[in-house]
Amino acid sequence: MPRMVAVVGAGPAGLVAARQLLREGLHVAVFEKSGRAGGTWAYDPRADADDPLSRDPGAPGAVHGSLYASLRTNLPRDLMGFSDFPMAGRVFAGDARAFPGHREVLAFLDAFAEESGVAARVRLRSEVVRVAPALGHGERWVVAWRREDGEVVEEVFDAVVVCNGHWTVPMVPKIRGIDNWSGKQIHSHNYRTPEPFRDQNVVVVGFSASGIDIALEISHFAKEVHVADRYSKDRLGKIALYKNVWIHAEVDCIQDDGKVRFAEGSVVAADIILYCTGYRYHFPFLDLDGLTVDDNRVGPLYKHVFPPKYAPNLSFVGLAYKTIVFQTLEQESKWVAAVLSGRATLPSEEDMMAAVREHYQLMEEAGRPKRHTHTLSPQWAEHMNWLAGQVGEPPLEPWKREMFDRVLGSILTLDEAYRDRWEQEEDRDSGTGAH
Numbered sequence: 001m002p003r004m005v006a007v008v009g010a011g012p013a014g015l016v017a018a019r020q021l022l023r024e025g026l027h028v029a030v031f032e033k034s035g036r037a038g039g040t041w042a043y044d045p046r047a048d049a050d051d052p053l054s055r056d057p058g059a060p061g062a063v064h065g066s067l068y069a070s071l072r073t074n075l076p077r078d079l080m081g082f083s084d085f086p087m088a089g090r091v092f093a094g095d096a097r098a099f100p101g102h103r104e105v106l107a108f109l110d111a112f113a114e115e116s117g118v119a120a121r122v123r124l125r126s127e128v129v130r131v132a133p134a135l136g137h138g139e140r141w142v143v144a145w146r147r148e149d150g151e152v153v154e155e156v157f158d159a160v161v162v163c164n165g166h167w168t169v170p171m172v173p174k175i176r177g178i179d180n181w182s183g184k185q186i187h188s189h190n191y192r193t194p195e196p197f198r199d200q201n202v203v204v205v206g207f208s209a210s211g212i213d214i215a216l217e218i219s220h221f222a223k224e225v226h227v228a229d230r231y232s233k234d235r236l237g238k239i240a241l242y243k244n245v246w247i248h249a250e251v252d253c254i255q256d257d258g259k260v261r262f263a264e265g266s267v268v269a270a271d272i273i274l275y276c277t278g279y280r281y282h283f284p285f286l287d288l289d290g291l292t293v294d295d296n297r298v299g300p301l302y303k304h305v306f307p308p309k310y311a312p313n314l315s316f317v318g319l320a321y322k323t324i325v326f327q328t329l330e331q332e333s334k335w336v337a338a339v340l341s342g343r344a345t346l347p348s349e350e351d352m353m354a355a356v357r358e359h360y361q362l363m364e365e366a367g368r369p370k371r372h373t374h375t376l377s378p379q380w381a382e383h384m385n386w387l388a389g390q391v392g393e394p395p396l397e398p399w400k401r402e403m404f405d406r407v408l409g410s411i412l413t414l415d416e417a418y419r420d421r422w423e424q425e426e427d428r429d430s431g432t433g434a435h
Contacts, residue, residue, distance in 0.1 A: 003158040003340060006031065006143045008131070008285070010122045011039015012109060013318030013329045014163035016082060019116040020333040021161070024341035029157075030118065031145055033127035034064060037113050040167045041106045043067045047190035053275070054189050057169045057282060066167050066189045066279070070217060072099045072419055074209045075407055079324050079400060080105070085112050098426060099419035131160050132287040133310070141313060159313040159340050162283065166319065169282040171296065172275055173205065177254035181273070188276045194218040200271040203260050205251060207232060209411055211276030216416040218274075219245045226260070226268050236264055239414055281319065281374075288314075297373040300356040303386070304374055305332055308352035312339045322377035323384065324404055331387035338391050380404075 003026050007014045010032035021028045036042055044065035048054045056062065073080055076098045081087035087100075093107035113119040123145075130144035134156055141160045146152050170187040188210060197218040204215040207229035219225045219242050230250040239245045249263035261267045281293050290309045292299060301307055304320045317332045338344035346352065363373065376383050381404075385395040410418040 003027065004029070004156075005159045005161060005340060006128075006131075006141070006155070006157040007161045007163055008128050008143075009039060009163040009165060010037035010113075010124075011041070011163065011165050011318075012326060013165065013333075014039070014161075015109060015113050015116070015118050016326075016330050017161050017163050017317045017333040017336065018118040018121055019112075020330070020337035021340065022117060022121070024337040024343065026337065026340060028118075028121050029155075030122040031126045031128045031143070032122055032124050035124055037119065037122050037124075038106045038109050039165050040064075040066060041102055041109060043069070043071075043102050043106070045069070045192060047192060049190075052184070052186040052190050053172050054170050054187055055172070058284060063190070064168050067102050068188075068191050068214065068217075069193050071102045071210075071213070072097070073101075073105060074099070074213075074411060074419075075324065076403065076422065079403060079407075080326055081108070082112065082326060082330050085115065097419070098423040128164075128285045130287050131162075131285050131314075139313065159315070161336055162286075162314070162316045163318055164283065166281050166321075167279050169280045170275065171278045171280045173277055175251050175254060175273075177256070180254045180256055180258050182258055183270060184272045186272065186274055188214055188274065189279070191274065194221045197222045197272065197274075199223050201269060202226070202272045202274055203228060203251070203268065203270045204274045204276055206276035206278065207247070208276070208278070212411060212414060213416070214274070214276055215245065216242065216414070224268070226262075226270065228260075228262060230263075233264075241415060294370065296371040299360075299373065300353060302346070302352040302355055303383075305336065306339075306346060306352065308349045308356065311346055311349070311352065312336075315339075319374045320376050320383070322375045323380035324400060327400075328376070328380075328384055328387070331384055331391075331393075334391045334393070335387055344390055 005021050005026050005028050007018050007028060007030040010030050014030055018028045018030050042065060044063055046063050048063050077087040087108055092111055093104045095101050095104035125148040127146045128143060129146050132142050134140040134142050141157050142154055143157055144152055144154045170189045172187055191214055194217045198221040200222050201224045202218060202222045203226045205228045207227050215225050215227050225245045227247045228251045232247050233249055236247055248266055252261045252263045255261050259267050259269050280296055281298050291307050298319055306315050315336045318329055320328060339346055381396050381401050388395055
């Protein structure tokens with residue numbers, strides 16, 4: 001009898017995980033607490049108005065989505081699809097741009113779910129409230145979920161794949177002297193449009209891909225934008241491309257007079273602090289011991305996927321980031337499905353734990369903070385090749401690595417037109433026959 005597998009979440013990770021499980025001949029139920037599949041790519045114009053820092057993700061009516069209205073992919077279509085269901089060369093919602101907007105990605109995911117047969121396995125408005133080993137061990141798993149009418153139902157599965165995403169629960173740093181702050185604070189989770197920042201002096205904390213997009217977008221409305229970034233010490237000062245954007249080191253404190261002091265010594269008076277500081281991993285439904293989230297390290301996990309104590313019947317897809325995300329989700333899903341079907345095997349629990357400890361040790365020796373445990377860069381390609389090897393697939397094509405690195409370089413130019421400029425260059429190269 002085929003094994004029964006529960007998949008928690010119907011975003012990109014859950015959809016591709018379910019597709020791979022079905023292909024391995026397993027029975028699948030996908031639980032999605034919202035009213036549609038798509039996960040973080042389902043735009044929600046609402047924000048947590050009463051709590052702009054979204055400190056309580058379990059509050060009634062808390063908003064799941066973190067997309068802003070203008071969001072476009074920061075990877076081109078060539079790197080966004082799945083191996084046998086590409087985005088390149090196809091248009092799903094009328095947006096043919098190389099770096100499409102979120103509606104195009106959502107339409108792509110809808111088409112993928114339908115064509116793969118996964119859509120029929122998705123239980124919408126079915127929130128998982130508890131996942132626990134049956135009888136205290138990981139051979140079978142109890143999944144309790146809340147129906148739309150509020151009734152909680154329990155089912156038993158042979159395995160659970162956790163795919164609930166990690167772009168919902170804000171990570172908000174504690175700033176020294178924040179009690180002296182009388183202005184507004186908001187996390188990018190609740191950012192939708194730039195107009196509310198008109199004529200304001202804004203401090204943006206954090207400057208990764210979305211932080212760059214948001215800071216530059218609001219600069220067209222704000223009076224001044226001051227970016228605080230611990231990783232930009234080599235380019236402090238005014239950004240030449242913009243008349244009202246400055247980069248500073250990290251925030252040192254809020255002074256007694258309420259002004260923001262940066263680590264390099266500059267001081268500004270601001271109206272709003274906008275945190276673009278990322279998100280926390282959050283699994284409120286997991287009811288088990290031996291697995292923790294400590295300073296955003298989910299562990300112990302073997303290769304970011306299998307907790308050695310509960311492997312193979314509990315797994316996680318989609319924790320790793322700073323990689324070609326959709327294709328990494330697919331590789332992780334193929335590995336999980338192959339292991340659960342018996343086509344691939346895992347090392348012993350002891351050997352997996354040894355590998356985890358080695359990973360932690362290498363991070364410590366390199367001076368990498370614990371919160372970066374699931375950041376794959378700069379070894380993202382090596383990780384993808386390792387996953388491919390587990391399921392007998394060829395390594396990453398060189399052009400994908402080259403394209404990814406080229407995109408990263410484009411983002412770091414801080415030119416908000418890099419996406420359209422990329423498209424113009426591609427058109428020019430195709431016109432000259434260049435590859």
